[in-house]
Amino acid sequence: MENSSSTTPASFDQLNRDWYIDKAVQILVFIGGISAIVFIVGIFVFISKEGFGFLFGEFNFREFFFSPNWRPTSESKETFGILALIAGTASVTGLAMLIAIPFSLGTAIFIAEFSSGKTREVLKVTVELLAAIPSVVWGFIGLAIMNPIIIQTFNVPVGLNVLNAGVILGLMAAPIMTSIAEDALKAVPDRYREAAEAMGATRWQVIYKVVLPAAKNGLLGAVLLGVGRGFGETMAVLMATGHSINIPTSVFDSVRALTATIAAELGETAAGSPHYQALFTIGIFLFIVTFIINLIADLVVRGVRKG
Amino acid sequence: MFESTELNRRNETRQKLFRIGLGTMTGILILPVVLIMSTLIYKGAPVISFEFLFTGPTKGMTAGGIFPALLGTILLVVVALLASVPLGIAAAIYLSEYASDNWFTRAINLAIINLAGVPSIVHALFGVGAFVIFFKFGTSILAASLTLAIMTLPVVIVATRESLQAVPMAFREACWNMGATRWQTIRRVVLPNAVTGILTGVILEVSRTSGETAPIMFTGAAFFLPLLPQGVLDQTMALSLHLFVVSTQVPNMPEQLPFGVALVLISMVLLMNSLSIALRMYLRGKKKW
Amino acid sequence: MVKLSVSDLQIRYGGATALEGVSFDIQEHEIFGIIGPANAGKTSFLKAVNRMDMFDPDMRVDGKIVFNDVDVSKIRNVYGLRRRIGVVFPLPVGLPLSIYDNVALSPRLNGQKKKAELDIIVERCLTRAALWDEVKDRLDSLGSLLSGGQQQRLTIARALSQDPELLMLDEFSIAVDPVTTMRIEDVLKELRKEVTIILVTNLVQQARRLADRTAFFLEGQCVEVGMTEDLFTGEVKDQRTRDYVEGRFG
Incomplete structure (x- = not known):
């Protein structure tokens, strides 16, 4: 303090080392922040780059989306129709959601509204581990445990089918949906519950009439993210669907999913061939659909926070 | 008076039923997984031995151990972390400490959500197009790890951002008041109080990275290699892909062996997750303000 | 020498004006009191001097604040400015560091690494803030877990550790008992030999005890500035000042 008044008046406005370090860090973390955008754009650019040859060559919109014939290596005539693959993905995801939506919402309500203390902790940790x-x-x-169970129980020749993959995918998606849904329920302020209870509503009336409507958007977001998860899942559907091209008519039909097709065939194609490029075109399709699902989920969930 | 108690009783019964119903649903969701885990352990545990963990596969992979795959997974995870942890922490610091609430920040958040939501096979295609072909890394540990790093980047970003934001604003303001620069404030007060939270995120990323299969299938992981990788531009085996290979691609596979592989993989993943959860609980119990 | 010169200062948050038409000079080694009821714009004034408006996108500062002959709005290295100005805001903040590290933080930011030097600074500042005796045996416990009153004094010690040229205290005695308040007031009287002090207070008697000159803020305006004794002996230009000083409102 002794020499404080002897400093020259403006000396503190020197741009010193601390100032430059601070600026450098600001630029560095900005690069980190922008990297997420760079990567997502990069993903789109690079898969498009590999798929463009097909998209502007053999690609035929009608055949691609409306033909059930995926024969990329046919000797006589190659056809690139993904309708059966879409049907495979849709049937498996649909069944998975049929299972996962009620169970994950039920579990989320049980955890958020009916359990407390230790039970709640244990359940949450379990769901997280799942x-x-x-x-x-x-x-x-699906392959080693579900398959024999399905063959025995339903007396069918093959246990790798829509049912198997649907159940597996349902069990996979449910924990994620549960924890997002539980977050949404927990975000409903306690005063809503207290107000309803003060008016004499029972617990389940409070949940049904107050909590669920208030958490509606968050729950919808959870469902959408679950759908996105199911749609994009690769390894599990590759192994559990039976991987045969089929428009399913029953849950015991084997099917093949979009994602699994890429996973199974990319290794066997020559880079740059129409088949290779067609697989990348499926990738573009997957990217766009999941992007839209995620965007909608984000908008829906954000709607909650604003309201 | 009588009527109202009657009504109460009916409501109480209904509530009890409701509660039991939900509890049953929770049970139905968890029970099969418990059964499945028990089966994995029951069938897989006899396979696991010191030999199994520390020797390579023999006889066309129908016998022997998983050492090259185990080592490969560790290598892939380490290289992926080297890339994604610094980048993810930087991104989280930007979002938590610098970004204001505008369209640009929303765009970054949307990109993060999508990085996490894009199917893993699409990440694989990106890895092939970008790292294998465009940057000419070939199918290598480097290409596979970078693909994994980008895919799991959101895990680090989200965990770090949450733990940074848990540090109250008043601490930052107190530091700024004293003439600390933003970076000095972050380094001396914010980061030290967020480090355990960041660590939980990193452990979660290890768990995620070690379990992924699709992104590494075409970018750097091989079905079988007779030799261990010598550098990051070599291919490697990986535990997750090894499970896929031994359970679908190899004829005359003894029934037990894939269970052993699955058990090792899932133990690794769940161990990491448990560690992360334990750390989080320890953190919650420790009050610092 | 004029330490801080304020002319035609206006502070707005969004559309609302928090303070306007403020002009005065504060001399070096002066204790300058600012009194006035809540929402008079006192805290906003301190934030503007310290350039804390940088962190509040809603806050807009117009007019001129000159510190050490430099217009603070034109400063590029605001950190350098803030290091020379110690501020104690009414809400005490003990940083989640050890008590020792709380007080040693500012010297360390300035590059002081020697343990012996830091020990001296820590003891001196904690003593001046009337906290040393209570915490000298547990300097390594967390500053953020101290009681409210202790955190307040820790905040004062931290401001002193900056070795400031200008010390701004905003209702520092709000969480501190009267005896301790008196001890800190004595320290402030000592400090004026070295430091210029702005004392914002809601206790008019505290301003009377300490301040050489006092400004009266009311509803976002500086009603008047005068010698403290004049304000308290009725030598005022504005009737409202007399009413406030005599406790008729506020």
Whole structure:
């Protein structure tokens, strides 16, 4: 303090080392922040770059989306129709959601509204651990455990089918949907519940009439993210669907999914061939659809926060 | 008076039923997984031995151990972390400490959500197009790890951002008041109080990265290699892909062996997740303000 | 010598004006009091001097604040400015560092690494803030877990550790008991030999005890500035000042 008044008046406005370090860090973390955008654009650019040859060559919109014939290596005439693959993905995802939506919402309500203390902690941790099981392990479970069970129970020749993959995918998606849904329920302020209870409503009336409507958007977001998960899942559906091209008429039909087709065939194609490029075109399609699903989910969930 | 108690009783019964119904649903969701895990352990545990973990596969992979795959997974995870942890922490610092609430920040958040939501096979296609072909890394540990790094980047970003934002604003303002630069404030007060939270995120990323299969299939992981990788431009085996290979691609596979591989993989993943959860609980129990 | 010169200062948050038409000079080694009821714009004034408006996108500062002959709005290295100005805001903040590190933080930011030097600064500042005796045996416990009153004094110690040229205190005694308040007031009287002090207070008697000159802020305006004794002996230009000082409102 002794020499404080002897400093020259403006000396503190020197741009010193601390100032330059601060600026440098600001630029560095900005690069980190922008990297997410760079990567997502990069993904689109690079898969488009590999797929463009097909998109502007053999690609025929009608054949691609409306032909059930995926014969990329046919000797006589190659056809690139993904209708059956879409049907495969849709049937498996649909069944998975049929299972996962009620169970994950039910579980989320049970955890958020009916359990407390230790029980709640244990359930939440369990759900979190379930969500961590890798998809290749789920695929293996479909293959090695579900398959024989389905063959025995339903007396069918093949247990790798829509049912198997649907159940596996349902079990995979449910934990994630549960934890997002539980977050949405927890985000409903307690005063809503208290106000309703003060008016004499029972617990389930409170949930049904107050909590669920208030958490509606968050729950919808959870469902959408679950759909996105199911749609994009690769290894589990590759291993559990039976991987045969089919427009399914029953849950015991084997099918093939969009994602699984890429995973199974990319290794066997020559880079730059129409088949290779067609697989990348499927990738573009997957990217766009999941992007839209995620965008809608984000908008829906954000709507909650604003309201 | 009588009527109202009657009504109460009916409501109470209904509530009890409701509660039991939901509890049953929770049970139905968890029970099969418990059964499945028990089966994995029951069938897989006898396979696991010191030999199994520390020797390579023999006889066309129908016998022997998983050492090259285990080592490969560790290599892939380490290289992926080297890329994604610094980048993810930087991104989280930007979002938590610098970004204001505008369209640009929303665009970054949307990109993060999509990085996490794009199917893993699309990440694989990107890895092939970008790292294998365009940057000429070939199918290599480097290409596979970078693909994994980008795919799991959101895990680090989200966990780090959350733990940074858990540090109250008043601490930052107090530091700024004293003439600390933004970076000095972050380094001396914000980061030290967020480090455990960041660590939980990194462990979660290890778990995610080690379980992924599709992104590495065409970018750097091989079905079988007779030799261990010598550098990051070599291919490697990986535990997740090994499970896929031994359970679908190899004829005359003894029934037990894939269960052993699955058990090792899932133990690794769940161990990491448990560690992360334990760390989070320890953190919650420790009050610092 | 004029330490801080304010002319035609206006502070707005969004559309609302928090303070306007403020002009005065503060001399070096002066204790300058600012009194006035809540929402008079006192805290906004301190934030503007310290350039904390940088972190509040809603806050807009017009007019001129000159510190050490430099217009603060034109400063590029605001950190350098803030290091010379110590501020204590009414809400105490003990940083989640050890008590020792709380006080040693500012010297360390300035590049002081020697343990012996830091020890001296820590003890001196904690003593001046009337906290040393209570915490000298547990300097390594967390500053953020101290009681409210102790955190307030820790905040004062931290401001002193900056070795500031200008010390701004905003209702520092709000969480501190009267005896401790008196001890800190004595320290402030000592400090004026070295430091210029702006004392914002809601206790008019505190301004009377300490301040050489006092400004009266009311509803976003500086009603008047005068010698403290004049304000308290009725030598005022504005009736409202007399009413406030005599406790008729506020």
